[in-house]
Amino acid sequence: MDFMIMALTFGWVKALKKLLTPEPQRSVPVGDDPSHRVAAGYKGNLLATPRDGVSTLYDLSKDSFQRYADRNCMGNREFLGQYKGNAKVKHFGPDIEWRTFEEVGRASDKFGAALRSAGLVPAPEKCTLDKIKTPCSLAIFENTCPEWMIAALGAFSQSIVVTTIYATLGIDAVVQAVNDGVISAIVCNKSNVKILTSRIKDMKTLKTIIYTSDLVAPGATIDLPKAPSGVKVVSMEDFIESGSTAAFPPCPPKATTCAVIMYTSGSTGKPKGVTITHAQIVAAIASGETALGIRDGGDVYLGYLPLAHILELMAEFSMIAMGCTICYADPKTLTATGAYPVGALEQFSPTIMAGVPKIWDVIKKGVQAKLALSSPVAQFLVNTAFEARAFAIE
Incomplete structure (x- = not known):
């Protein structure tokens, strides 16, 4: 059968062509430093922004919230629990819960205002991890989900830095990040509230714990511990709602303001915080738009990789910039092997995904x-x- 397929599809031509054709040069050096490279064949200037007037992630998202207001921005499936008690198969509802660009914009603005009410302040321009002295950073210790992005968008609306921590890392990594960045607020999953409060004595600056219910089944019994003195534990929904009455209009960042402090996975030792500015991420998004060739896209992107990694973060902001829809899943539920009745690939039918x-x-x-x-x-x-x-x- 393999021989027939190879013959019918001219596989022998492909094999011969691969043998005779040298590997193409995909990038070339720029300037004197060989580590600075650009895509081979690209003749234009290095890109700084996907569109005029956009120099920060706040500018980019605000523009998209207005430009694509009625278009679906984020989609998620309702988690119903483990299917028939099988811990390896997650049960999802048949419908997709949609949020439009306008709805995401409103929720993120409220979240940002609530952060200011909780005592967070705008980050100084050109701040770095070693120079942070004030509570100007929000930590996110959660898997990829709509609430992750809404929290980040809300932080950016107030010039607040987002500190990302892989959800797979242990509590020690969280303690390190909180203490490194003088962090006073953190977003986590409801299932992790207990372990966070158990180590609160080691995180003296932490005052607010905001929890999501991502992949928490309706009616699941996750007992929230009593909040330690001076620490507030609140659901994402209630926290966003509290921002409705907060008197803090958006405080836009500058291009040189730190956008994220991204902690490494710790595979080669202790996790390290990497500072990335708004200008750097916006420039990467501009390059992504050019490479993908999407404009005002009707495409659907499947978000499942960790948003604590720059690849997924840049990809999702690129989708927001281009008016595409982001549908959320986790790596174990992409196919029907780990999800019932169908996997995320079948239910969402994405046209773009990173991997x-x-x-x-x-x-x-x-x-x-x-x-x-x-x-x-x-x-x-x-x-x-x-x-x-x-x-x-x-």
Whole structure:
């Protein structure tokens, strides 16, 4: 069968072409420093912004909230619990909960105002991690979900820095980040409130814990501990609502203001905080728009990689800039293997998604397992179509 597929799809032509064609040069140095590179063949100037008048993530998001007001910005599935007690399969409702760009904009503005009411202050221009002396940073210790982005957007509306911490890291990493950045507020999952409050004595600047209910089933019994003296524990919904009456209009950041302090995963030692400015992320978004070629897109992006990583953060802000819809999932529920009744890929039908080799391999194995149950004719047709498409792309 493999020989027939190769013959029908001109696989031998592809193999010969690959053998005879040298690997193309994909980037070239810029200036004297060989580490500074640009895409090969690009003749224009280095990009700084996706559109005129946009120099920060606040500028970018505000423009999109107005430009695409009635378009769906974020979509999420209702989590109903584990399917029939199977801890490896999550049960989701049939409907998608949508938020429009206008709704996300309103919620983020309220969240930002609530942060100011909670005692956070705008970050000074050109601040770095070692120079932070005031409560100007919000920590986010949560998996990728709509609330993560709304919290970040709200912080940016008040020139507040977002400190990202991988949700897979332990409490010690959180303690380190809170103490490094003089952090007074943190966003976390409801399931992590207990462990945070248990270490509150080690985080003397932490005064507000805001929890989400992402992947917490309705009626799930997660007992919230009594808040320690001087610390407020509040749900994301109540915190956003409190911003409705807060007298803090937006306080836009400057291009050189720090946008995020992104902690590394700690794979090579103690996690380290990396400072990234608004201008740097906006420039990366401009490059992404050019590379993807999307303008006022009707595309659907699947957000599932950690937002604590720059790839996912930049990708999602790129989607907001281009008016695309972001649908949220987690890596284990992309296919029906880990989700019921269907996986996120089938329910959301994304047209764009970012990924890493491990994720692509998981998806491939899922498809191969399902295909193995099909008839030989179906397997032949799918394999032939795949090879033909791959050949056309190359």
